[in-house]
Amino acid sequence: QKEVEQNSGPLSVPEGAIASLNCTYSDRGSQSFFWYRQYSGKSPELIMSIYSNGDKEDGRFTAQLNKASQYVSLLIRDSQPSDSATYLCAVRGNDYKLSFGAGTTVTVRA
Amino acid sequence: GAVVSQHPSWVICKSGTSVKIECRSLDFQATTMFWYRQFPKQSLMLMATSNEGSKATYEQGVEKDKFLINHASLTLSTLTVTSAHPEDSSFYICSARDSPSWNTEAFFGQGTRLTVV
Numbered sequence: 004q005k006e007v008e009q010n011s012g013p014l015s016v017p018e019g020a021i022a023s024l025n026c027t028y029s030d031r032g033s034q035s036f037f038w039y040r041q042y043s044g045k046s047p048e049l050i051m052s053i054y055s056n057g058d059k060e061d062g063r064f065t066a067q068l069n070k071a072s073q074y075v076s077l078l079i080r081d082s083q084p085s086d087s088a089t090y091l092c093a094v095r096g097n098d099y100k101l102s103f104g105a106g107t108t109v110t111v112r113a
Numbered sequence: 114g115a116v117v118s119q120h121p122s123w124v125i126c127k128s129g130t131s132v133k134i135e136c137r138s139l140d141f142q143a144t145t146m147f148w149y150r151q152f153p154k155q156s157l158m159l160m161a162t163s164n165e166g167s168k169a170t171y172e173q174g175v176e177k178d179k180f181l182i183n184h185a186s187l188t189l190s191t192l193t194v195t196s197a198h199p200e201d202s203s204f205y206i207c208s209a210r211d212s213p214s215w216n217t218e219a220f221f222g223q224g225t226r227l228t229v230v
Contacts, residue, residue: 044204044226046223046224047157049219052218099145100162100211101159103157104156104188
């Protein structure tokens with residue numbers, strides 16, 4: 004049973020600040036890592052994918068992966084009110100199934 | 114990215130009836146689709162993996178006779194909730210990948226909000 008743990012929320016940040024989200028996973032054989040954003044009542048939307056150790060940047064988002072520590076994070080720079088959502092960490096193992104964390108709810112205060 | 118279309122977006126049904134949810138990959142062929150369920154304030158839980166031309170594989174604790182999955186073509190998978198009860202009320206979401214490679218993304222349908230009254 005793969006476990007994916009996310010830092011408990013909710014996380015409240017002022018507009019323009021950096022939001023930092025953390026995720027750890029139990030299956031050392033996991034190969035693919037994803038961050039999804041989910042607005043209330045909607046299905047998840049892919050924000051970032053990362054497959055190798057290090058940083059990956061896409062606009063205001065930066066994902067970091069450390070397979071040795073079984074840790075993946077997401078930074079949201081210059082947070083906007085539209086970033087207010089629940090962020091889901093997802094991990095895919097050798098069985099190609101995605102396991103999701105419980106999610107961290109982010110609120111960006113204007 | 115690839116588009117996955119799910120229908121209907123929401124449905125209300127009476128207890129004891131059956132409801133069918135469709136999941137289509139619009140611009141790619143998906144040999145494998147996944148069905149998730151999400152209760153309020155909870156994360157997505159995988160229910161089953163739908164394989165084109167073969168039986169679906171269900172996660173532990175998911176009743177295969179209650180949640181019927183058919184994946185008759187490379188672009189369509191259906192989930193039928195049989196004899197629905199109020200506790201089956203949930204947000205059902207399908208996803209598909211456009212490649213079997215390990216480093217590809219999963220695309221999600223819009224989700225179906227099922228309410229059983």
